[in-house]
Amino acid sequence: xxxxxxxxxxxxxxxxxxxxxxxxxxxxxxxxxxxxxxxxxxxxxxxxxxxxxxxxxxxxxxxxxxxxxxxxxxxxxxxxxxxxxxxxxxxxxxxxxxxxxxxxxxxxxxxxxxxxxxxxxxxxxxxxxxxxxxxxxxxxxxxxxxxxxxxxxxxxxxxxxxxxxxxxxxxxxxxxxxxxxxxxxxxxxxxxxxxxxxxxxxxxxxxxxxxxxxxxxxxxxxxxxxxxxxxxxxxxxxxxxxxxxxxxxxxxxxxxxxxxxxxxxxxxxxxxx
Numbered sequence: 006x007x008x009x010x011x012x013x014x015x016x017x018x019x020x021x022x023x024x025x026x027x028x029x030x031x032x033x034x035x036x037x038x039x040x041x042x043x044x045x046x047x048x049x050x051x052x053x054x055x056x057x058x059x060x061x062x063x064x065x066x067x068x069x070x071x072x073x074x075x076x077x078x079x080x081x082x083x084x085x086x087x088x089x090x091x092x093x094x095x096x097x098x099x100x101x102x103x104x105x106x107x108x109x110x111x112x113x114x115x116x117x118x119x120x121x122x123x124x125x126x127x128x129x130x131x132x133x134x135x136x137x138x139x140x141x142x143x144x145x146x147x148x149x150x151x152x153x154x155x156x157x158x159x160x161x162x163x164x165x166x167x168x169x170x171x172x173x174x175x176x177x178x179x180x181x182x183x184x185x186x187x188x189x190x191x192x193x194x195x196x197x198x199x200x201x202x203x204x205x206x207x208x209x210x211x212x213x214x215x216x217x218x219x220x221x222x223x224x225x226x227x228x229x230x231x232x233x234x235x236x237x238x239x240x241x242x243x244x245x246x247x248x249x250x251x252x253x254x255x256x257x258x259x260x261x262x263x264x265x266x267x268x269x270x271x272x273x274x275x276x277x278x
Contacts (some may be wrong), residue, residue: 009088011081014074014177017066019058019085023049026090028276030057031082033100033125034205035190036163037064040099041263047269052278058085060102062197064189073200075208080106095276097122099261100232102203103241104128108208109249111217116215121221122272125258127232129211138233139235146206150199157195161187167230170257177263186259214244221248222275224268226256249275 008016016092022045030041038057047057057068062073076207082105088095096104096118103126133140152160159252165171165186169178190198195221224237231254232238234252242250251271253264262270 008139009058011072011084011085012201013069013077015061015067015069015081017058017061017067017081017085020045021035021089022046023053024247025053025090026276027054027056027094029082029086029089029091030055030096031064031096031098031102031105032057032058032060033102034201035063035193036186037189038194039064039189043265044261044269044272047273048276049055051273051276054091056089056091056227060097060105060201062201063193065192066151068194070196073197073204075104075204076112078105078204079112082106083108083113083116086162087278092117095122095234097272098126099124100128100258101201103237104205104208104210107210107213107216115216115219118219120219120275121217123221123241124223124239124268125162125229125232125238125260126222126223127205127210127237129214129237129244130209130240131206131232131236139240141206141233141236146202148197150202153195153199153202157198158191161190164192165259168228168257169259169263170228176274177257178259182262191221196199210228211244214241215246216244217248220275220278221245222272223248223250224253224260224271225250226258226260226264228252228255229258230260
C-alpha cells in the first residue's frame with residue numbers, strides 16, 4: 006500500500022515496514038515520514054510493524070486547500086489506522102505529530118490504541134497566555150510566519166540549525182542532514198506549511214490529556230529551542246496520568262537524528278512492556 010484516502014478524498018502517502026504489532030507514527034513540521042526511517046527500521050527489525058505517513062500538504066501526499074486543523078488531521082490519522090488495518094497499535098507523535106495523537110485520543114476515543122509515545126511534542130499548549138505563562142510569545146510565531154512568507158528557503162537554513170542543535174561548537178548532525186531537512190521542507194506546499202504552523206501554535210491540547218488512559222512515554226530534550234521542554238514535555242508528563250518521562254540532557258528538538266540510537270533503544274524498551 007502506497008496511498009490511503011481520507012474522508013474528504015485526500016491521498017496520503019504511507020510507508021508500511023515489517024510485520025507484527027503496529028506502531029503508527031505522525032511526523033513533525035515541516036518534514037515527512039522519511040524522518041522516521043531510522044526508528045522504523047529498528048522497529049521492523051525488532052519484529053514489529055512500522056507505519057508512517059506524510060501529513061496532508063507535506064511530502065508525497067496531496068496538498069488540498071483545507072483540512073489543516075487538528076480535528077481533520079486526527080481524522081486523517083484514523084483513516085491511516087483503518088485502511089492499514091492497524092489494531093492494538095502504539096501511536097507515536099513527534100513534535101507537531103504529538104497533537105494528532107492527543108486529538109485522536111479524544112476525537113476517536115483511542116480506538117485500537119494500546120500505548121502512546123510523545124517525542125519532542127507540542128502537547129499540551131505552545132502559545133503563551135495568561136493561564137499558560139511558560140508558553141512561547143505570540144511574536145515568535147508571527148516572526149516565523151513572516152520569514153517563511155518572505156523567503157521560505159532561506160528561513161529553513163537557520164531554522165534547522167536550532168532544530169538539530171547545530172552551533173559553532175556543537176555538531177550533533179552532519180551538514181548533509183541539514184541539507185536533507187531543507188529539501189524535504191520545500192516539498193511541502195507554502196499554504197499547508199503556514200496553516201500547520203498556525204495550528205500547532207494555537208491549538209490547546211490541555212483538555213485532551215485526560216484521554217491518555219493507557220501507558221504513555223514522553224521523551225523531550227532539555228536543550229530544545231524549537232519546542233521548549235518547560236512549555237511542552239514536562240507539562241505533558243505532569244498532565245498525563247502515570248506517564249513515563251525521559252529527559253535527554255543537552256538534546257535538541259530533532260532527536261530522531263541527533264539521538265537516533267538512544268531514541269530507538271528507549272522506544273523499543275517501552276514497546277516491549
